[in-house]
Amino acid sequence: MNSFGRLFRVNVFGESHGASVGVNIDGIPAGIPLKQEDFLADLERRKGGSRGTTPRKEEDLPFIKSGVFNDFTTGAPVTILFENNNTRSTDYEKLREFPRPGHADFVATEKFGGFEDYRGGGHFSGRLTLNLVAAGVIAKKILGEEIQVNATITEVGGNPDPEAGLEAAIAAKDSVGGIVECVVNGLPIGLGEPFFDSLESALAHAVFAIPAIKGIEFGAGFAAAKMKGLEHNDPIIDKTGKTASNHAGGVVGGITNGNPLVFRIAVKPTSSTPKEQQTLNIKSGEVETFSVKGRHDLCIALRVPVVLEAVTAMVLADFLLLEQRRPRVFAAK
Numbered sequence: 001m002n003s004f005g006r007l008f009r010v011n012v013f014g015e016s017h018g019a020s021v022g023v024n025i026d027g028i029p030a031g032i033p034l035k036q037e038d039f040l041a042d043l044e045r046r047k048g049g050s051r052g053t054t055p056r057k058e059e060d061l062p063f064i065k066s067g068v069f070n071d072f073t074t075g076a077p078v079t080i081l082f083e084n085n086n087t088r089s090t091d092y093e094k095l096r097e098f099p100r101p102g103h104a105d106f107v108a109t110e111k112f113g114g115f116e117d118y119r120g121g122g123h124f125s126g127r128l129t130l131n132l133v134a135a136g137v138i139a140k141k142i143l144g145e146e147i148q149v150n151a152t153i154t155e156v157g158g159n160p161d162p163e164a165g166l167e168a169a170i171a172a173k174d175s176v177g178g179i180v181e182c183v184v185n186g187l188p189i190g191l192g193e194p195f196f197d198s199l200e201s202a203l204a205h206a207v208f209a210i211p212a213i214k215g216i217e218f219g220a221g222f223a224a225a226k227m228k229g230l231e232h233n234d235p236i237i238d239k240t241g242k243t244a245s246n247h248a249g250g251v252v253g254g255i256t257n258g259n260p261l262v263f264r265i266a267v268k269p270t271s272s273t274p275k276e277q278q279t280l281n282i283k284s285g286e287v288e289t290f291s292v293k294g295r296h297d298l299c300i301a302l303r304v305p306v307v308l309e310a311v312t313a314m315v316l317a318d319f320l321l322l323e324q325r326r327p328r329v330f331a332a333k
Contacts, residue, residue, distance in 0.1 A: 016120030023131035030075035031330035102271025136310020139317035151305035155179035175270035178301030184261035198254025215266035219249025272296035
């Protein structure tokens with residue numbers, strides 16, 4: 001439920017307004033240099049506070065509790081905690097009457113009998129993507145410098161100019177979604193285990209663990225349905241497997257082919273829109289006018305790129321370890 005991976009295994013825990021959120025990662029090779037400072041650049045990219053994102057500000061300092069000794073991984077599980085300090089739980093008391101449309105409020109209450117921590121979305125909050133980013137920092141170290149994972153926003157609110165799309169959302173005082181593209185260079189041929197553990201299957205599984213993701217496509221994606229076979233095929237032009245085009249997105253038969261891995265994800269508009277909307281009041285049993293209070297992202301897609309890089313690195317690190325392309329001990333001291 002809260003774990004992912006086979007050798008590089010990630011387990012997340014915590015709630016948005018609880019004492020902390022955190023991650024436990026098993027299967028990390030020994031000998032990888034790791035300090036608190038190594039996490040800060042990617043964690044900074046995930047933070048709110050910029051235009052279009054939540055004004056909630058947290059330090060987001062990672063406290064390494066296990067699995068690291070003398071600034072190197074030991075081969076034991078690594079546990080990392082992030083404290084929650086800037087919470088305003090009173091913003092969510094009214095939400096017990098009005099489950100937010102598009103959020104997990106209603107289904108979580110039904111599933112867990114009302115015992116769930118509803119403050120700030122609880123365990124369903126995007127706050128838990130901190131854990132994914134932390135795991136991704138370690139996964140990127142396993143990938144090494146030869147494999148580069150880069151994700152960028154290519155569209156906001158339907159506008160290919162992200163800044164213009166955000167400006168339109170601010171003017172409309174409503175939330176918007178976006179498209180994020182991820183490109184991975186330097187992958188070897190052969191990662192992926194068809195049928196059910198194809199690279200695309202594993203990536204899609206991990207990607208949909210990110211809150212607000214509603215779609216994924218590889219290479220030409222859905223446009224492939226409108227193409228002819230000759231047009232979509234990627235001719236192989238040398239013995240390294242390099243292709244003249246990359247409509248497959250670097251994956252054929254569920255296995256990497258040595259070309260850049262390219263895929264895109266669709267991020268829905270933030271459900272907590274400030275606009276008034278009609279929804280059920282659980283207490284009265286009537287549909288009533290309601291607006292979401294509190295601090296929320298106008299466009300959560302702005303904070304997704306680093307999270308997408310993280311889950312992609314997690315999946316790739318797991319496959320590299322499965323293929324024994326990475327050692328159990330990285331370097332002698």
